[in-house]
Amino acid sequence: MSHWWKALGVVLLLGVVLVGLRTPLSPALVHVSEDKLAPGPVTIEVLAYNTHFSAKAPPQAWIENDGQRVCTDAVEVLADNSLKLSFSVPAGLRKDLSHLVVHDPKAGAITLYDAFWTGAKGNGIADAPCPSMNVQANTVEPFRFPHRSLLNESVRNLFFHVPMWFAMMVLMTISVVHSVRYLRSNDLVQDDGALGAAYVGLLFAVLGLVTGSIWARVTWGAWWTSDTKLNGAAVTTLIYCAYLVLRGSVPDERKAARLAAVYNIFAYVLMVVFLMILPRLSDSLHPGNGGNPAFSQYDLDERLRLVFYPAVLGWILLATWAYTLARRARRLQTLMHHAHDA
Amino acid sequence: MRTMRKHAIATFVALIPLGTFASSTAPSWMADTLYSSGKMTAVIVVVAVVLGGIALWMAALDRRLTRMERDMKHRDPQA
Numbered sequence: 251m252s253h254w255w256k257a258l259g260v261v262l263l264l265g266v267v268l269v270g271l272r273t274p275l276s277p278a279l280v281h282v283s284e285d286k287l288a289p290g291p292v293t294i295e296v297l298a299y300n301t302h303f304s305a306k307a308p309p310q311a312w313i314e315n316d317g318q319r320v321c322t323d324a325v326e327v328l329a330d331n332s333l334k335l336s337f338s339v340p341a342g343l344r345k346d347l348s349h350l351v352v353h354d355p356k357a358g359a360i361t362l363y364d365a366f367w368t369g370a371k372g373n374g375i376a377d378a379p380c381p382s383m384n385v386q387a388n389t390v391e392p393f394r395f396p397h398r399s400l401l402n403e404s405v406r407n408l409f410f411h412v413p414m415w416f417a418m419m420v421l422m423t424i425s426v427v428h429s430v431r432y433l434r435s436n437d438l439v440q441d442d443g444a445l446g447a448a449y450v451g452l453l454f455a456v457l458g459l460v461t462g463s464i465w466a467r468v469t470w471g472a473w474w475t476s477d478t479k480l481n482g483a484a485v486t487t488l489i490y491c492a493y494l495v496l497r498g499s500v501p502d503e504r505k506a507a508r509l510a511a512v513y514n515i516f517a518y519v520l521m522v523v524f525l526m527i528l529p530r531l532s533d534s535l536h537p538g539n540g541g542n543p544a545f546s547q548y549d550l551d552e553r554l555r556l557v558f559y560p561a562v563l564g565w566i567l568l569a570t571w572a573y574t575l576a577r578r579a580r581r582l583q584t585l586m587h588h589a590h591d592a
Numbered sequence: 593m594r595t596m597r598k599h600a601i602a603t604f605v606a607l608i609p610l611g612t613f614a615s616s617t618a619p620s621w622m623a624d625t626l627y628s629s630g631k632m633t634a635v636i637v638v639v640a641v642v643l644g645g646i647a648l649w650m651a652a653l654d655r656r657l658t659r660m661e662r663d664m665k666h667r668d669p670q671a
Binding site: 253256260263264267268271272568571572574575578579581582585586589 | 632633635636639640643644647650651653654657660661664667
């Protein structure tokens with residue numbers, strides 16, 4: 251029996267913990283003191299994250315509206331993460347929403363999209379090019395995770411919450427394969443496999459629910475929302491709890507194994523429906539569903555993927571290892587039981 | 593086996609206070625990384641230790657099951 255894949259799983263997960271928690275987030279603008287723009291002078295205080303603004307080399311800033319720029323009159327560096335910007339906003343901005351761009355000599359351009367709302371729609375402003383600035387040539391782009399509003403640092407949960415469900419689905423697949431094999435062969439060894447996989451899979455489902463709930467609290471503001479994806483996950487977990495209850499309620503070993511195997515096939519189909527089909531048919535707060543763009547489309551960029559895929563593989567390997575342990579322990583228990591009876 | 597586990601837990605518990613003594617004679621790499629502002633590295637090391645500990649426990653369980661399976665086969669070659 252080879253063990254290399256177990257070690258691979260552990261090494262991958264240690265790497266994921268190291269890189270996934272150590273990598274800093276990209277600099278970002280997180281708050282502006284004004285969110286409406288009217289023609290005339292305006293002073294805006296900007297709060298940033300992971301920036302190192304310096305009064306010696308102050309950043310440049312401009313408001314961008316439909317490709318046109320309004321440059322700052324003055325930039326004051328209040329702290330390494332805070333700026334005071336003065337603008338003279340001209341009349342005639344074309345679009346409702348404007349972006350704020352801060353160009354730092356060290357960090358480069360940092361954009362807060364849709365930072366301001368401009369009431370009236372004009373015909374455009376006279377183009378005044380912003381004064382040129384001394385931009386340090388950034389030869390090597392440092393490895394950083396993207397800064398997402400609302401998610402902030404919690405974006406790292408991607409490596410620890412989502413793989414729980416990947417691992418759970420892999421284990422449930424292993425379980426249903428064993429169940430089908432049991433029905434074809436009547437070999438109780440197959441039933442031990444089905445039970446072991448469902449048991450560990452259920453553990454990962456519970457971990458997925460708990461971690462998801464914690465993440466929901468810090469991003470959506472609620473421990474639980476009545477969301478298709480969330481309720482589907484909860485129902486799936488209950489369906490597999492019922493699988494264990496069903497087994498336990500039938501005293502005859504072979505009858506229990508047979509009933510459980512048939513039930514497991516239905517449970518697997520329901521899991522696919524509740525976790526993968528139904529959430530995609532309705533709107534959901536959860537990424538990857540309905541009208542809500544998936545992590546995979548633009549949120550999950552290549553820097554997150556670089557850690558996310560090893561995380562998924564690592565967790566699946568660890569879960570599979572746990573399943574082999576559960577299955578072997580169950581097998582031994584059955585054998586000892588029989589030896590005792592004989 | 594049970595006493596072995598008790599020894600392991602006792603050793604682990606005995607090692608915990610070492611962390612508090614370590615601060616008085618911290619080597620330079622610790623001052624540079626573990627005690628850096630924010631102390632995030634300390635959290636990462638803790639999580640890595642927990643993960644590594646669980647992995648070691650699983651490896652021990654794996655070995656124990658293998659031994660039990662061997663014993664079982666020895667006793668009852670049909671199993």
